[in-house]
Amino acid sequence: MAAVVLAATRLLRGSGPWGRPRLRRFSSGGAHPGVPLSSPLPGVPTPVFATVGGQEEFETKVTTLDNGLRVASQNKFGQFCTVGILINSGSRYEAKHLSGISHFLEKLAFSSTARFGSKDEILLALERHGGICDCQTSRDTTMYAVSADSKGLDTVVGLLADVVLQPRLTGEELERARRAVQFELEDLSMRPDPEPLLTEMIHEAAYRENTVGLHRFCPPENLAKMSREVLHAYLRTYYTPDRMVLAGVGVDHEQLADCARRYLLGAQPAWGAAEAVDVDRSVAQYTGGIVQEEDFIPLAVLNTMMGGGGSFSAGGPGKGMFSRLYLNVLNRHHWMYNATSYHHSYEDTGLLCIHASADPRQVREMVEILTKEFVLMGGSVDVVELERAKTQLMSMLMMNLESRPVIFEDVGRQVLATHSRKLPHELCALIRGVKPEDIQRVASQMLRGKPAVAALGDLARLPPYEDIQAALSSRDGRLPRTYRLFR
Structure with a gap:
């Protein structure tokens, strides 16, 4: 400086x-x-300073059409826009259907439709407006999105409506999707980074055979069973207007709503207009208890306070290592490769977990270090530490929302889940309001439940589940004596 x-x-x-x-x-x-x-x-x-139309109002506008579809928009200065359709569907809704359908549909997205004979025709139509497209599925949301010049809004919405409601699902496309899924599964099993597999395993352990605990990836044995009829049965149940949001960033709201009425109001899908009667409305059941929705903000702050990462910081040794998992774990135990806190949040539940890795000979000691850190979450919270975590969380929130696609996803997901959107300044106010007692409360509540454990690799020295649970219930987080390396 x-x-x-x-x-x-x-x-x-x-x-x-x-x-x-x-x-x-x-x-x-x-x-x-x-x-x-x-x-x-x-x-x-x-x-x-430049503004949109000279008087931009920082607000998210929402309009609900007669068929139940919601249209949400956020104004943003610039030539390009991001528009997409978000659907309340995903692997958590596959209990009554073939596991892996959502993953399979992701690979089929933006293929041929009633109006477009091939994916190439779709890409050429988008290219005229400088557009790109993508589809992503998660446990509870499927998202079809396009970024293009704002002048092509009518074309983009019409294309999205066709892609979502009128896919042809030809035999050749199904076979191509099978090969794509097969390749992704093989790549997943060979990747040196175990994080994706561990994330799947921890969800399966925490929510056994229900909702967000169901397989997100298509099992290999189900690939051959994916047929047009199987996919249509799922689409008929979950791809309905009342479960959809058309979201746009960088567009005029009334223009977006007009496009929605033109292409999505009264549109007949390729699988027929029969009413869905088999919708899965199950609430996620955590094996040891449910995290309450009002605790989302304190848990997000707690997750930031724990922080963590690899054993070597991106900025070099000693830079930015102020989170607990850096100070208490990685800086003190050189043999640990990684220790990172993750916060997975859903409409009706949430999961706070720590991923860690080390040499198989030190698995027991690594587990005890993690159980100690979990117990310490319910202890005293330093005010300086808390303020640093809140500032960091607000900073990450605001910097992420400088990206138009991120704003689009935030608008779409919030409106899909709650029918409205909390603006960044509202979220920052909630973050600022978190007090040390809030962190202690949510941490203590979490520790009272049964833990979920997932492990991958050489696990000969992994302590039994009962000992891990006993350590988390103790005052100091220590494993029973027979499993302590140092007495």
């Missing part, structure tokens, strides 16, 4: 040809020596 200030000062003052200081207009050195950097310089014109 000192080097930057000195460089700026020398650039502004400089030297004349005879060695005398040369002062520039508006320079604070000499001409206006008493003006602090936080105040405008005398004589400098007042800046004028």
Whole structure:
């Protein structure tokens, strides 16, 4: 910082040809020596900032059509927009259907439709507006999205409606999707990073055979069973207007609503218009208890406070290592490869977990270190530590929302789940309001439930589940004596 200030000062003052200081207009050195950097310089014109339409209102607008479909938009300055359809569907709703359908449908997205003979035709239509497309599925949401020039909004919405409601699902496309899923499964099993598999395993352990605990990836044995009829049965149940949100960022709300009425109101899907009667409305059941929705913000702050990452920080040793998992774990135990906190949040439940890895010979000691950290969550919270975590969480929130696709997903997911959207300043106010007792309360409540454990690799020295549960219920987080490496 000192080097930057000195460089700026020398650039502004400089030297004349005879060695005398040369002062520039508006320079604070000499001409206006008493003006602090936080105040405008005398004589400098007042800046004028660009806005959308000259008067942009920072709000998310929501309109519900007659068929139950919601249209949500967020204005944002720029030439391009991101528009998509989010559907309340995913692996958590597959209990009465073939497991892996959502994963399979993701690979079929943006293939041929009633109006477009192939995926190439779709891409060419988007290319005229500088557009790109993508489809992503999660445990509770399927998202079809397009980013393109705002002038092509009508084309984009019409294309999205066709892709979602009128897919042809030809035999050739089904076979291509089978190969894509098969390749992804093989790649998943060979990746050196175990995080995706561990995430699946921890959900299966925490929510056994229900909702978000169901397989997110298509099992290999189900690939051959994926047929047009099987897919249509699922689509008929969950791809209904009342379970959809058309979300847009960087668009005029009324124009987006008009496009929705034109292409999505009264549209007949390829699988017929029969009413869905088999919708799975199960509430997620955690094996040891349910995390309450009102505790979402304190748990997010707790997750940031735990932090963590790899054993070598991205900025070099000693930089940015202020979270608990860095200070208490990675900085003290050189043999641990990784320790990272994750917070998975859903409409009706949530999961806070720590992923860690080490040499198989030190698995028992690693588990005890993690159980100690979990128990410490319910202990005293330093005010400076809490304020740092809240500031970091707000900073990540605001920086992520500088990206148009991220705003789109945030708008769509919130409106899909709650029919409205909390704006960033509202979320920041909630984060600022978190107190040490809130962290202690949610941590203590979490520790009273049964833990979910997932392990991968050489597990000969992994302590029994009962001992892990006993350690989390103790005051110091220690495993029973027979499993302690150091007494």
